[in-house]
Amino acid sequence: MINPKPLPFDEATVRKIAEKYPTPFYLYDEKGIRETCRQLNEAFSWSEGFINYYAVKALPNPHILEIVKSEGLGGDCSSIAELMLCQTVGLEGEQIMFTSNNTPINEYKAAKDLGAVLNLDDISHIDFVDESIGLPELVSFRFNPGPARTGNVIIGTPEEAKYGFTEQQLFDGYKKLKDLGVKRFGLHTMVASNELDGSFFVETARMLFDLALRIQQQVGVRIEFVNLGGGIGIPYRPEQQPVDLKVVGKNIQSLYNEMIVPGGLHPLRVVLENGRMVTGPHGYLVTTCIHHKHIYRDYVGVDASMANLMRPGMYGAYHHITVLGKENADHDQVVDVVGSLCENNDKFAIHRPLPRVESGDVLVIHDAGAHGHAMGFQYNGKLRSAELLLKENGDVQLIRRAETYADYFATLDFAPFHSASEK
Numbered sequence: 222m223i224n225p226k227p228l229p230f231d232e233a234t235v236r237k238i239a240e241k242y243p244t245p246f247y248l249y250d251e252k253g254i255r256e257t258c259r260q261l262n263e264a265f266s267w268s269e270g271f272i273n274y275y276a277v278k279a280l281p282n283p284h285i286l287e288i289v290k291s292e293g294l295g296g297d298c299s300s301i302a303e304l305m306l307c308q309t310v311g312l313e314g315e316q317i318m319f320t321s322n323n324t325p326i327n328e329y330k331a332a333k334d335l336g337a338v339l340n341l342d343d344i345s346h347i348d349f350v351d352e353s354i355g356l357p358e359l360v361s362f363r364f365n366p367g368p369a370r371t372g373n374v375i376i377g378t379p380e381e382a383k384y385g386f387t388e389q390q391l392f393d394g395y396k397k398l399k400d401l402g403v404k405r406f407g408l409h410t411m412v413a414s415n416e417l418d419g420s421f422f423v424e425t426a427r428m429l430f431d432l433a434l435r436i437q438q439q440v441g442v443r444i445e446f447v448n449l450g451g452g453i454g455i456p457y458r459p460e461q462q463p464v465d466l467k468v469v470g471k472n473i474q475s476l477y478n479e480m481i482v483p484g485g486l487h488p489l490r491v492v493l494e495n496g497r498m499v500t501g502p503h504g505y506l507v508t509t510c511i512h513h514k515h516i517y518r519d520y521v522g523v524d525a526s527m528a529n530l531m532r533p534g535m536y537g538a539y540h541h542i543t544v545l546g547k548e549n550a551d552h553d554q555v556v557d558v559v560g561s562l563c564e565n566n567d568k569f570a571i572h573r574p575l576p577r578v579e580s581g582d583v584l585v586i587h588d589a590g591a592h593g594h595a596m597g598f599q600y601n602g603k604l605r606s607a608e609l610l611l612k613e614n615g616d617v618q619l620i621r622r623a624e625t626y627a628d629y630f631a632t633l634d635f636a637p638f639h640s641a642s643e644k
């Protein structure tokens with residue numbers, strides 16, 4: 222059987238890395254991340270001022286942010302910690318989009334102080350921001366199309382989603398901004414997550430182009446950018462195809478020429494805020510088989526758990542698994558691949574055909590480069606793993622060490638642990 226999802230490293234490389242950094246660990250492929258950034262920029266090169274604000278929550282590590290920044294990406298933040306990460310790598314001002322919801326005022330203040338684009342989630346936030354910290358010169362609103370649009374699995378139906386303004390609120394809100402003296406305006410939406418149908422994003426562009434034109438006509442406010450959100454999906458399953466970015470870019474360009482140019486809104490910047498598609502396919506959770514178990518089903522136990530990668534347990538998400546050195550072996554056993562949490566959803570795969578796995582075999586869990594390590598947790602006293610970067614020149618760099626028990630106990634006000642971590 223030919224491995225449908227080839228890896229950018231081989232077994233010998235990984236075994237060598239594991240001598241220094243014990244499994245489980247995350248491994249990110251710099252070359253792949255850079256290539257994806259370039260493909261995205263290329264697809265929208267027709268659009269003056271195009272930028273993808275990388276969704277920091279997907280992989281909040283400054284070394285990764287440095288890479289995407291050097292490829293011309295900005296940062297999309299929703300919390301103070303994410304703003305701080307952007308700041309440490311020199312992203313600032315309008316290179317940062319602050320898209321949050323149910324936002325505390327100190328978070329709006331931190332974003333405003335950095336000069337980030339404030340993307341308000343609700344019409345009541347206009348007064349909320351104005352009265353305590355003052356509105357900035359540029360303000361954007363997040364639109365929730367409600368029943369006008371059906372959503373997809375992860376993000377849900379817009380009508381049931383807590384985010385954004387209704388259409389009427391957008392019109393009222395821009396009018397209010399204008400009256401309050403705001404000078405520059407943006408429009409945002411995020412209605413997809415992990416969507417593999419490229420036409421979905423073209424329809425989102427159509428929806429926002431149409432709104433921007435009507436807002437101009439009815440409120441007299443000129444929208445300077447539309448942000449189509451993130452949510453471009455990745456082919457987690459071997460039989461899936463990635464979104465054809467070139468086609469999406471070209472189709473949005475056609476709409477722009479049909480709607481925005483004759484409508485008198487050119488130049489209107491088109492921006493995105495994808496996280497998953499940028500780093501997702503280029504991150505791997507590397508883990509070692511430690512047990513086999515045969516009861517009513519057959520199990521392969523590994524040294525990672527759901528605390529390292531919760532997408533399968535949380536969403537039932539598929540992550541492809543390669544057993545290193547057995548890429549071409551027959552996949553003639555069907556197993557559940559499990560971690561060690563006291564939770565039965567701590568499974569990386571269910572009923573998965575794999576080659577015969579022995580203790581000591583190294584398993585690579587694919588497509589873990591977004592919403593992977595970042596969603597890690599410490600339940601059951603499990604520690605978060607290290608993150609490593611496979612650089613373009615083949616070097617491996619530790620970009621986040623593994624947690625220690627001192628980290629785990631650091632916040633406890635209990636003397637024996639304190640003296641241990643103060644040493």
Ligand SMILES: *Cc1c(COP(=O)(O)O)cnc(C)c1O
Pocket residue numbers: 276278279297320411414415450451452453494495496497498591
């Ligand atoms: C999570 C999120 C993103 C990024 O989503 P991806 O699926 O990683 O592309 C972008 N914008 C907002 C508002 C988000 O919440």
